Amino acid sequence: MEKPTPNALTASxxxxxxxxxxxxASAGASAASMVEEGKQIAEDRRKGxxxxxxxxxxxxxxxxxxxxxxxxxxxxxxESALRAQIADATQKNPNTMMPPFGRHNVLTDEEIDKIxxxxxxx
Amino acid sequence: MRKIIAATxxxxxxxxLPLAAQATNPQQDLKEFRAYxxxxxxxxxxxxxxNGVYSIDAPSRAQWESIEEFPPYELAVDDGxxxxxxxxGNGKTxxxxxxxxxxxxxxxxxxxxxxxxxxxxxxxxxxRETNGEKPLGWKKGKIAALSAYLAYQSRGKPIxxxxxxxxxxxxxxxxxxxxxxxxxxxxxxxxxxxxxxxxMLIRADKLSPALGHVTHxxxxxxxxxxxxxxxxxxxxxxxxxxxxxxxxxSDEYRALEYxxxxxxxxxxxxxxxxxx
Numbered sequence: 292m293e294k295p296t297p298n299a300l301t302a303s304x305x306x307x308x309x310x311x312x313x314x315x316a317s318a319g320a321s322a323a324s325m326v327e328e329g330k331q332i333a334e335d336r337r338k339g340x341x342x343x344x345x346x347x348x349x350x351x352x353x354x355x356x357x358x359x360x361x362x363x364x365x366x367x368x369x370e371s372a373l374r375a376q377i378a379d380a381t382q383k384n385p386n387t388m389m390p391p392f393g394r395h396n397v398l399t400d401e402e403i404d405k406i407x408x409x410x411x412x413x
Numbered sequence: 414m415r416k417i418i419a420a421t422x423x424x425x426x427x428x429x430l431p432l433a434a435q436a437t438n439p440q441q442d443l444k445e446f447r448a449y450x451x452x453x454x455x456x457x458x459x460x461x462x463x464n465g466v467y468s469i470d471a472p473s474r475a476q477w478e479s480i481e482e483f484p485p486y487e488l489a490v491d492d493g494x495x496x497x498x499x500x501x502g503n504g505k506t507x508x509x510x511x512x513x514x515x516x517x518x519x520x521x522x523x524x525x526x527x528x529x530x531x532x533x534x535x536x537x538x539x540x541r542e543t544n545g546e547k548p549l550g551w552k553k554g555k556i557a558a559l560s561a562y563l564a565y566q567s568r569g570k571p572i573x574x575x576x577x578x579x580x581x582x583x584x585x586x587x588x589x590x591x592x593x594x595x596x597x598x599x600x601x602x603x604x605x606x607x608x609x610x611x612x613m614l615i616r617a618d619k620l621s622p623a624l625g626h627v628t629h630x631x632x633x634x635x636x637x638x639x640x641x642x643x644x645x646x647x648x649x650x651x652x653x654x655x656x657x658x659x660x661x662x663s664d665e666y667r668a669l670e671y672x673x674x675x676x677x678x679x680x681x682x683x684x685x686x687x688x689x
Contacts, residue, residue, distance in 0.1 A: 343616045354614040381600070388610060390599040397598055 322408065329409030332402050339398065339406055344388065348413055356388050363413045374407040437586050439576045439675055446676050450624040454612065462625030463683045469612050470619050477687065486561055486633040486685040489640045493562025496555065501544040507559070510540035517567030519682050523574065523671045525581035530667045534560055534642055551661035552645035557631040561640055564631065564684030572628060572682065574675045588672030591665060592623075597656030603669075606650075627674045629686025636689060643670060 333339040334350055342350040346359035353359075367373035375382065378393030392398045398406070450462065457468045467474040497514065500506050508514055522533040534556055538548040549556040576585045592603045606615070607623035614620075630643040637645075644666045648658035659665040 340616075352617045354616045356610050356613045356615060386605070386609075388601065388605050390601070395598050395600060 325405050325408045326412055327409075329405035329407070332398070333406045333409055338402065339392065341406075341410075347410070360410055360413050363411050367411065370407060370411050373411055374403060377406055377410070378403050437582060437589065439582070439585055442589070443676060443678060447624060449608070450611070450622050454622065459679070460681060462622060462677075463628040463680050465625065465629070465686070465688065466619050466621035468625065469622060473619070473689075480687050484633075485635075485687055486640060489558045489561045489631075489633070490565050490685065492555070493558040493560070493565075496559045497562055501541070501546050503544050505544050507537070507540055510536065510543070511563070514563055515566050517563075517570045517682070519564045519567035519684065520570040520573050523667060523674060525575070525577055525584070530581070530584045530671045532662065532667055532670060533563065534644075535662055535667070551642065552648075553637070553639055553641050557640040557642050560631050560642060561685040564629075564682060567682040568684070570682050571679050572674060572677045574671065574678055576671075576675065584668045584671050585675065586672075587665075588668035588670070591669045592672055597651065597654030599654040601654040603650065603673075623673070623676060625677050625680045627670070627677050628680050628682050629684045629688075631684065632686045632688050634688050640685060 330348065333341045333347065336343075341347050341360070342353045344354045344356040346353040346355070346361075348360075363373065367376075376389075379391040380387045380389035381391050381394070390397055393400065393403055447459070451457075451459065454469050461468045464474070464477075467477045497507050511518060519533060522536075523530045525531075534551060537556055537559055538551075541548055576582055595602045595605070603623070606620050607626065610620050611622040612620065627643060630646070631640045632646070633640050642661065644661035647666050647669060648661070651658040
């Protein structure tokens with residue numbers, strides 16, 4: 292067994308560390324763009340059109356059929372519960388006005404992920 | 414009311430239940446339907462529900478009242494009157510089919526004729542065909558003009574739709590199910606918007622109460638820039654939820670009109686109307 296030189300050790304440790312940082316940095320960047328894309332899809336009248344019923348962020352002329360989407364982290368500490376509400380609100384309330392965006396394929400899974408990421412920031 | 418909706422929905426979900434098993438009682442339905450809206454909009458007089466969203470929204474009402482000073486449907490009523498007074502090729506007139514037309518008949522439609530549910534527009538076209546004329550398109554134009562004239566002659570008469578027997582009740586029941594069943598990719602029932610959410614904003618539009626919905630049809634809509642029939646509006650509301658509309662005068666829409674109009678019994682005809 293050959294002992295690695297101290298120099299080599301440091302180098303590989305550095306590489307691991309840098310790699311990790313790079314990963315973290317790219318996760319940060321894509322999370323931000325997910326939130327941004329999610330906002331667009333949520334506001335798009337042909338996609339989420341959430342503003343038809345909810346006050347949401349800085350969106351203009353919201354409807355008031357559903358509750359304002361505020362304090363979402365407090366109301367949905369578990370992000371997957373928020374996702375479930377968006378994917379199929381009829382699970383919780385069969386006669387809800389809110390369309391089952393996932394179950395009825397109004398939105399794709401990926402679009403729902405993005406909207407969830409955005410709404411969770413509100 | 415909520416109980417009824419839930420019960421109807423559940424029935425709809427189970428599906429295929431024999432109609433009799435649901436024990437529908439139109440009079441009881443009507444009582445609860447009215448009571449729901451009267452309670453929800455205590456400031457609105459019963460007769461005023463004929464004014465749709467304007468019966469519950471003071472700001473838009475002022476604007477609408479100024480529109481009504483120079484009614485956009487006036488020309489259509491004149492066209493309809495001229496149709497009424499112009500003999501067919503065979504010398505007969507619409508009055509031969511509708512002897513009481515000028516006194517007001519709109520309030521009795523749709524009605525059970527012993528065999529099926531008949532709408533006014535349907536009988537206008539039947540009258541034409543009996544007299545050797547081509548039928549008119551269902552949703553706008555001439556049929557809406559004549560229908561508007563007949564509605565105008567009926568102003569002030571309370572809607573008086575009857576469900577006289579079990580066979581008629583099946584049509585009523587079918588219309589009721591349509592009204593309370595969720596449909597389309599967006600999964601809305603008529604009742605979701607016009608009962609549960611009446612008075613609320615869907616984006617910038619305030620949703621009208623279903624009570625009094627039908628009294629002013631055919632309607633001149635600014636959005637259409639012309640008159641349209643009730644079945645044209647049904648098609649529009651079906652499309653909004655990304656459901657495929659049924660054809661005008663299909664069994665589905667006549668059944669829906671039957672139930673929907675019965676729910677406005679007692680409210681005076683005020684057609685034609687003007688809306689956004």
